[in-house]
Amino acid sequence: MSEVTAVFAPEGALSKALPGFQPRPAQQQMAAAITQLQKAGEQLVVEAETGTGKTFAYLAPALLQSGKVILSTGTRNLQEQLFHRDLPQLRAALAPRKVAALLKGRSNYLCLNRMEQVIRYPGEVDSEILAQLQIIRDWANRTKTGDLGEIAELAEDSPALPRVTSTIDNCLGRECPQYEDCYLVKARKEALEADIVVVNHHLFCADLVLKDTGFGELIPAADLIVFDEAHQLPDIASQYFSETVSTRMIVDLCKDLQLLYRTEVRDARPLSQIADQLERSARDLRLTFAVDPERGNWRDALATEQTGVAVQRLADMLQRALDICRNLLGRSKELDQCYERLDLIHKRWQLLQNTQVTGYSYWYETTPRHLSVHRTPLSVAEPFGRQLEAQEARWVFTSATLTVNGSFTFFNQRLGLGLTPAKLHTLVLDSPFDFQKQALLCLPRYLPEPNSRDMSQALVQLVEEVVAANHGGTFVLFTSHRMLQLVAKALRNDTDRLVLVQGTSSKRELLNQFVAAENAILLGTSSFWEGVDVRGDALRCVIIDKLPFSSPDEPLLQARVEDCRLKGEDPFAAIQIPQAVIAMKQGAGRLVRDVNDRGVLIICDNRMVTKQYGQTFIASLPPMQRTRSLAKALEFLRNVE
Template structure:
């Protein structure tokens, strides 16, 4: 432990090797607490507010302690930032001989087998897909890693990508003729041999649950596992403990079968016919839902006659396809794999229709082309907690937002994590001097028709007093669009609206403008880092309670009632507090930042639960006077002094705006 503290000392290893590094007590305390985790299975939960430098705080003991370390981040963007920027700096200073590896999910790597199949027989490929296939082929001849993030000439949602990547369902594993050259196999081999492996929560949970070939060998071998942005983990884990069937899965299965019919089982006309019928059945099911994407209760949806009939029909087609495919077993390895995929889809389909089983939320989500059905456990505390207990690793969970009113109970109970070993590390920022929280008087209630106009008026007043940039964060797309329509043609500065272009491009435009107004919803509440005058005001339209129509929330509320608990106090308030803390955290990102947080919801002062929200926010100056907040905003920012080097905060200082996925 003393060795770790010495690293962060004024004349320690980091100060000597990293120009501009400034030691921080909170950073030292967190690093020492991680170093003190000696017992296998030990757990530490740390809330480290913005500016404490938590990345270096967990990297230093990980590098000094030795052994196998897994670092899991909330998103792929943060994963790459950690691997390419923060980790190399510390590794060079503390453990230059240690080996690090970046491991992504299989959908990020080119599948040579599927690329060749689709080039030879591009089933149902239009001109766009054919052009993209050629682009992928040209790039594949040059790539050494097979990491599709290198292929910047294709959009993230390019239709060719599912055709040239594998899933756990369609991967042939060791039976693949390209197994020795497989990019995914090579990446996993590097990860197995590395001292430090950087993954993301989605990959960790997927492989933890599915025991996917290869990566599962890493977890038992790990001595230390760190989850950064751990507040995202409960919801991500829920996805991977769910049973899901999507029409996309079924359509892709049908296309793969049609490819096999044209190449290796040309006499199996019945297989091609059932694939055609099954694909049509999947598309018919999607047509039973509204055109606009939505989420809803699957139990309730099954009570509708048209959907019930389409669902029953699709189940019958799945059974027939399974029987036909079974008769062809042994003729081809790819076909055998297709049968196994169909078996799994069929089994999950039956589970999704046995809605009398309790303890699960049955829900659906539609996109413009597909619909997915889910059976999600109401709590992952038992299965995830079991995984924690079965591994000998030491576990660290950290984020800037884990507590509700100073308590870790909500986070720990959701994951089955022990809350005996916890830390709260306050931010080094002087919020009393740097920021002001305004709860404007005389606002309509959030549901009233006059609210959009009231919000638009506040936005105009902010712009009149703010020489820098403004974030306007909404809890719904509907309110965003209503306010956008009222302000976008009335402001004399750039107005950027979510959906106009990609999130990354919007942020780049916002930073370049320096005085822009960005209107966004949930994806802009976290994982966004804009410093200085480019962001001097964050406005939030209302408290971020989840929609009461959200099916998973409905199921959890009902379960809480059955257990004699108050669902509003135990589920809805804690969830909203965590989200609010994330949104508020966009404002002050540096010791030189200065700005105003405006929350336009009277319930913060008129409802008893408002005190819980206020107690969880940073200790800013507070006012009910909008004019006083505008005056604070209008004042010139203080001269830059006491600058905190990017090497002191590490993860808080990206070279450019960092976004979540």
């Protein structure tokens, strides 16, 4: 027995150190597979279904091996859970001398220089932002890490936070007067010296692409890189291989230019004037789009006269701002940096107007106040695969949902894995749960078609019948906010149970209320389909309104579909079905989280039965009992102890 598999044995280190630890064969198998990666560039892709214990399975070899390890998670919440809960448990048992560090993106750390500037020159801000800035200032006197997540009084989307954090564009680096005290610099120094660094996919991809100062030194030094929740990686990587310009980016730059005019270059009146004109041009461009937030095809938007004129006016203002800033170079380090930011935005804006270049999706997205325009590669396989080949590291990609009908092809192709086939290894680890006894899959008869006008009322009736039979909690997962709101409105009037609706509070607060109630109804969309771990009576039934196909008018999907057709392939089979299957597996995975869990999964979409591709979905789900009778599903719920 190898050293790493021995720690999972009945009398091994983990059984002795962790109360209630139960050895799992799948855990040992995954840990052994990671240990067997010997050569730089080798890749291991592991689908470890719920209950296999994949976190401990990669942490053990990470702690026992020599050399640096990078662990990347899907979200900041999972990153903190791994660093503060799981990693300390195993480190104490296996390698207490190993040093671990938590590293987040720069927007998570207080920038002392920008805080000082905004407090001294707050500009035109309302009383709410001023109050939030005071909270940050008070906290700044106490914090040791500068991690803004420590401030419980502020929401994650607080408008004060961007004012006291830096971006890669406006950070002064070593030229900053606060460089020696910089929290980001300190965090990166700790990461450089640590044996194990816990990051998230957004940070990893951002620094991989941007070669951001500091973290870029970590990647070549890592001997082992592990991606948990790896199914999220292709979409996250797409964001960071994109070229983007947003009106928010331009407005923020203009505010910095106005601050420089008021403080360091007071004689440069043209600087203030062009900053005002540039900001107005950015805001005018946003006004050429509908008031309500939307996504759309940038090529189509450019073709409209009103938007086309506004786009050209913004380009002219960017050029004029560049000319004015160029004449002021050398008078201020901050101004020199603003010039570089302006030059980058100008070049990207020119790029985004040349929509004839193929191989990319050109799309836009609006919020109530801003517009962002993107040029996204249709595939990140080539650039991401090239980066993997260039790094002297061993790679592990793991998640509970990576295969479609037993195959890794869709996931591997999206990331460019296996460019050297001899270096690619795959492993599927089945869940230890007895799904035949623990769970029932119900595909109810007689429901309306998914897009029928009658579907919302049918869903309300079904949920009410389920709740009447279910003494535990119920998740209702939707593919659209519109359907969620229709069902939520009806349920609030028709049931005495606690009804929790996504958007009315934070995700964490909603889940805390749901678990505490033990018989509540929670209605959620995409963010509740994954990363949610509720055990026991608190969750006994998961209802999914329909198959989670991406919206056909989603610009990036449209571009990928068109590209797939040009290659002579079937985009529905090659792209849309695999994406939906992985999303469905994530949603279904909320039901059974423990060996003692029992419950019912109800999928309210006739296409699971009437369409041939429905079999692909069913084959990818856990091997539960199946029925088309809602009455049998309700009886199963009534008998759950």
